[in-house]
Amino acid sequence: MHRQTLIQAIERFRGFGLDGGQLALDFTNTVDWRNTEKEHEWLEGYADLLGWGVRVGLLTAESAGELSQTAKARKPEAEALLLRARELRELLFRIFEGVIEGRPAAAENWRQFNQEMQSAMGSAAIEAQDGEYVWSFARQTNRLDFFRGPVLKAAADLLVGGDHSRLKRCSTPDCQWLFVDTSKNNSRRWCDMQSCGNRAKAKRYYQKARQSRGKPERQGNTP
Numbered sequence: 001m002h003r004q005t006l007i008q009a010i011e012r013f014r015g016f017g018l019d020g021g022q023l024a025l026d027f028t029n030t031v032d033w034r035n036t037e038k039e040h041e042w043l044e045g046y047a048d049l050l051g052w053g054v055r056v057g058l059l060t061a062e063s064a065g066e067l068s069q070t071a072k073a074r075k076p077e078a079e080a081l082l083l084r085a086r087e088l089r090e091l092l093f094r095i096f097e098g099v100i101e102g103r104p105a106a107a108e109n110w111r112q113f114n115q116e117m118q119s120a121m122g123s124a125a126i127e128a129q130d131g132e133y134v135w136s137f138a139r140q141t142n143r144l145d146f147f148r149g150p151v152l153k154a155a156a157d158l159l160v161g162g163d164h165s166r167l168k169r170c171s172t173p174d175c176q177w178l179f180v181d182t183s184k185n186n187s188r189r190w191c192d193m194q195s196c197g198n199r200a201k202a203k204r205y206y207q208k209a210r211q212s213r214g215k216p217e218r219q220g221n222t223p
Contacts, residue, residue, distance in 0.1 A: 006068045009051030016042065016055050019191040021180040023154035026056055027147070028093045029191070034176040046071050046078040049085055049147065058150055071144060081144050088116060088148070092155050096178055099159070100169050117156060120149045172196040 020026040030052060032040035043049055050067055053059035059067070071078035091112055098105035125136040135153060158167070158180075166181040170191040177191035190196040 003065065003068065005045070005047045006050060006064060009045075009047040010054050010061060010064065011051075013042075013048070013051040013055040016052065017192055018056065019177060019179050021182060022158055023056060024092055024151055024158055025096070025178045025180065027052075027151045027154075028089055028096065029177045030089060031176070033174050034093070036174045038174065043082065043086060043089075046082045046144075049082060053146060058146060067144060067146065074144065078144055084145075085147060088151070091116075092151075093176075093178070095155075095159070096167060097169070099164050100167055100178070113152075113155075116148070117152050120152045124149055124153075170196050 016030075018026050020029050030042040032038070032042070042052065047068065050059060050064040050071075054061055054064050091109060094109050095105045095113060098109075126133050127136045128134075135149070162180070166186060168179055168181050168188065169175075170177045170179070171189040172191075175191060175196050177196075179188070179191050181188040
């Protein structure tokens with residue numbers, strides 16, 4: 001993996017919105033316009049996975065650079081982990097989608113999730129850091145699968161201890177981004193007000209204006 005490729009990935013992910021509000025959701029949101037003609041894949045190569053890791057704070061630029069060198073030396077493993085990352089992302093999306101829609105995910109999805117959890121937690125440990133106790137796998141930056149433990153732990157926390165009424169999908173039909181609604185009255189509708197929110201408002205304004213132009217003018221009462 002060339003260093004320039006990693007630098008480009010880190011720069012590209014500076015524009016990646018952390019609209020999910022939670023690590024596992026920011027992971028599922030690495031696809032734009034999922035299952036549509038406009039679908040855009042953020043994780044095209046292993047360097048992109050490192051760029052995402054830097055963006056969400058799992059990696060520093062320095063540790064990402066070290067992992068890129070490891071990935072270069074272990075290219076088949078890195079490529080396999082990229083595919084596994086995408087599969088995990090879609091698994092989490094299916095599970096969270098079921099929670100949002102009020103229906104349980106398929107038993108096979110839960111089986112896969114629990115297998116991933118058991119595998120990831122097998123290397124987890126708790127340690128003291130700056131007066132706090134933290135999961136150590138969140139800083140295992142020497143592992144090519146650095147993302148698995150933290151993402152799965154975040155997903156489990158959201159499923160077990162989260163307020164499911166605040167877990168939502170963007171109201172723009174084709175967007176498919178997921179987020180935790182932290183507004184006081186639980187009224188957030190879009191992943192991002194500046195993008196999907198403004199597009200939705202502009203569309204409603206256009207439709208309303210078009211309907212108004214199509215209506216005949218009201219006639220006044222004749223004496």
